Amino acid sequence: MTKPSQTEAPTSIPSQAEHHRALRTGVVLHRPNPALVWVRGEHAYEVVEALCPRDLFVRTGQLLHSMVLDERGGAEADLHVCPREDDFLLVADGLDDAGLARRLREAAPEGAEFELASVGETHGLLALAGPYAWELIGELLGPEMATIGYLSCLPMPELDLPRDPGEAPPWPPALCLRSGTTGEFGYELFVAREQVSALESRLAEVGARFDLVEVEGEVIDRAALENGFFCPRHRGVLGRSPIELQLQWRVAYDREYRGAQALRERAEDGEARRLTWVIGALDEPAPALGPLTREGRAIGELLDGFVSPLLGCFVGIAVIDRALAHPWIDGLFAADGRELRTEAAPLLQNRSLFVDPRRHTYAHRQEDEFVPIVPGGGPGGGPGQEENGNERA
Amino acid sequence: MDEVQLAAYVARREALLDTIREVLVTDLRVPLPREQIDPDTPLFGTGLALDSIDAVDLIVAIERKTGVRMSDDAAGRLGLRTVNMAINYLLAAQGETP
Numbered sequence: 001m002t003k004p005s006q007t008e009a010p011t012s013i014p015s016q017a018e019h020h021r022a023l024r025t026g027v028v029l030h031r032p033n034p035a036l037v038w039v040r041g042e043h044a045y046e047v048v049e050a051l052c053p054r055d056l057f058v059r060t061g062q063l064l065h066s067m068v069l070d071e072r073g074g075a076e077a078d079l080h081v082c083p084r085e086d087d088f089l090l091v092a093d094g095l096d097d098a099g100l101a102r103r104l105r106e107a108a109p110e111g112a113e114f115e116l117a118s119v120g121e122t123h124g125l126l127a128l129a130g131p132y133a134w135e136l137i138g139e140l141l142g143p144e145m146a147t148i149g150y151l152s153c154l155p156m157p158e159l160d161l162p163r164d165p166g167e168a169p170p171w172p173p174a175l176c177l178r179s180g181t182t183g184e185f186g187y188e189l190f191v192a193r194e195q196v197s198a199l200e201s202r203l204a205e206v207g208a209r210f211d212l213v214e215v216e217g218e219v220i221d222r223a224a225l226e227n228g229f230f231c232p233r234h235r236g237v238l239g240r241s242p243i244e245l246q247l248q249w250r251v252a253y254d255r256e257y258r259g260a261q262a263l264r265e266r267a268e269d270g271e272a273r274r275l276t277w278v279i280g281a282l283d284e285p286a287p288a289l290g291p292l293t294r295e296g297r298a299i300g301e302l303l304d305g306f307v308s309p310l311l312g313c314f315v316g317i318a319v320i321d322r323a324l325a326h327p328w329i330d331g332l333f334a335a336d337g338r339e340l341r342t343e344a345a346p347l348l349q350n351r352s353l354f355v356d357p358r359r360h361t362y363a364h365r366q367e368d369e370f371v372p373i374v375p376g377g378g379p380g381g382g383p384g385q386e387e388n389g390n391e392r393a
Numbered sequence: 394m395d396e397v398q399l400a401a402y403v404a405r406r407e408a409l410l411d412t413i414r415e416v417l418v419t420d421l422r423v424p425l426p427r428e429q430i431d432p433d434t435p436l437f438g439t440g441l442a443l444d445s446i447d448a449v450d451l452i453v454a455i456e457r458k459t460g461v462r463m464s465d466d467a468a469g470r471l472g473l474r475t476v477n478m479a480i481n482y483l484l485a486a487q488g489e490t491p
Contacts, residue, residue: 246431328491344477
């Protein structure tokens with residue numbers, strides 16, 4: 001297992017492009033660092049409900065994907081709600097434990113009885129992602145774990161802290177969260193920090209057969225952008241409403257929660273712009289972030305993006321006037337004159353859509369035929385190119 | 394694409410967006426108001442969280458409303474990832490390409 005290091009010379013570590021390719025064709029390890037807060041007590045449900053902008057229709061064994069809003073109804077963090085019997089584990093990407101706990105206390109109904117435990121201090125997440133992550137998880141935790149559905153959450157007693165016979169089960173329990181924001185199979189393993197090194201050793205042993213590499217969070221964040229997932233580290237998205245960000249499926253308008261009134265007002269006023277994906281020409285460098293024009297008229301703002309090693313072109317996110325916030329519109333110009341075209345996310349044909357645990361394995365991946373990852377089989381998308389570098393079709 | 398072509402193109406997309414929202418709310422009983430179904434909302438897994446049975450109903454309803462047959466192959470599967478991807482599929486079936 002290759003670990004990234006800040007101290008090694010850039011030439012001695014696999015490039016970010018290779019890690020990006022490994023994520024899209026194999027399996028990678030990464031270490032997300034979201035807020036992890038456990039909510040317990042008689043009114044735990046009411047407390048979580050007061051922060052979560054989506055109806056809390058979720059039961060033990062499932063995950064609910066929503067977000068944390070600020071007081072102005074703008075995006076503040078990505079949120080997964082994981083109920084465990086009468087308790088809830090909240091996983092909030094974009095906040096730290098103290099910040100999430102403060103928001104929960106502020107949102108809690110008056111007189112609510114509850115306890116908050118910042119389990120990020122005692123527990124951490126190791127995450128696996130990629131079209132063969134299911135296979136590695138199956139070897140690590142048993143075949144039944146390989147096929148758990150997206151947005152599931154199951155206990156992993158084998159990764160709990162050791163205990164004496166008759167001793168009560170440890171709290172919080174080790175959990176496997178089937179989630180992910182890359183469009184690939186994704187698993188987050190929630191384990192006590194004392195168990196992390198044992199899990200790392202096991203991953204190194206099992207992972208060797210999968211050429212497992214550890215990647216920086218930036219690789220995951222960029223993959224999220226390619227696949228249309230919200231990420232709080234994408235420049236320019238925080239503070240924007242779910243209406244602008246096309247995340248209205250994550251909120252309800254008929255309930256009270258943090259930022260609800262402000263969000264209703266923003267909905268009533270109407271948002272002038274909408275988040276839209278854009279791509280540049282093949283082999284062109286990244287354009288300047290900032291104003292976007294079309295026919296000489298200001299039509300939006302390019303927020304973030306990068307040159308995708310798989311697509312061979314710049315991919316980015318922009319907020320664009322609603323009348324033009326549709327895919328396949330060309331003639332958009334960044335401040336430095338580079339031309340862009342709008343697109344629909346996901347921009348890739350993720351291999352995870354086509355890998356079938358009943359028929360495919362990582363070991364035989366070269367013999368299997370798949371739909372090209374890049375629509376049309378363009379740069380980096382053809383067989384062999386994904387593994388071999390930046391060769392052009 | 395000049396301004397006239399652009400206006401016509403956007404109108405075609407908006408019309409298909411309305412059609413798919415109608416299918417989702419009326420035929421599939423998605424419990425959201427139409428305007429809350431954004432164009433890039435995922436249809437399966439996350440987002441509207443439709444399942445494989447919904448997929449059949451969605452394909453049948455879209456075919457009935459638009460006359461376009463959604464194939465049961467990779468292209469059809471990719472065309473159902475989001476509302477906008479479905480619109481792309483329908484436009485491509487009518488000969489429109491980026």
